[in-house]
Amino acid sequence: MASYKAILFDYGNVLCLNQLESDVAAMAECLDIELSRFKTYYWQLRDEYDVGAFDGREYWTRIAQKGGREITEQQLRQVIEFDNVGWSRPNLVMARWAETLRTSGMITAIVSNMPADIREYLRDLHWMPEFSHYTYSCEVKSVKPAADIFLHCLDQINMKPAEVLFLDDRQMNVEGARQVGIDSYVFTTAEELAPFVRSIGLPDISLNAMV
DSSP: OOOOSEEEEOSBTTTBOOOOHHHHHHHHHHHTOOHHHHHHHHHHTHHHHHHTSSOHHHHHHHHHHHTTOOOOHHHHHHHHHHHHHHTOOBOHHHHHHHHHHHHTTOEEEEEEOOOHHHHHHHTTOTTOOOOSEEEEHHHHTOOTTSHHHHHHHHHHHTOOGGGEEEEESOHHHHHHHHHTTOEEEEOOOHHHHHHHHHHTTOOOOOTTOOO
């Protein structure tokens, strides 16, 4: 049985749900870019946005330019809002489990590739639980799966890699954490995760926490 002292959570697709196709379509329509091309541009430039090399204005302006468009102030405000909202729908089961862990005395932290616009938007979300520490790529200037972002979090929570478990929906990020010695688990659903956490002696995930 593992004896972890801290649990690290990815944000997107773990604590929150994935963006809806309608969210992506709304952003593409806002910028008047064909949907499949918009999706390509969105992810091509995302690391620079997440790491803080681009602010929101530059990120969305560059996407618009790739699509052969100019962007107005109104479009900029609207597309940022669409993006923020799209990444703000809670996975309540996981959010409440994170709170259960923290109140039971464990250290909890977020390790997320996240731009400053979304980070600020999250501050006002009522469903977000409190964490012991937050490691956001836009602050530490490093994106997963690079070692630096994980090492920064370990330093902040004063933990050794062997004392920590990391949950992320992307295999490459899990592998990145493993490279620095952190036990890591590829998250798919709370239902799939529940037997694993029970087997290692962590507090149960309440699968009824859907309301």
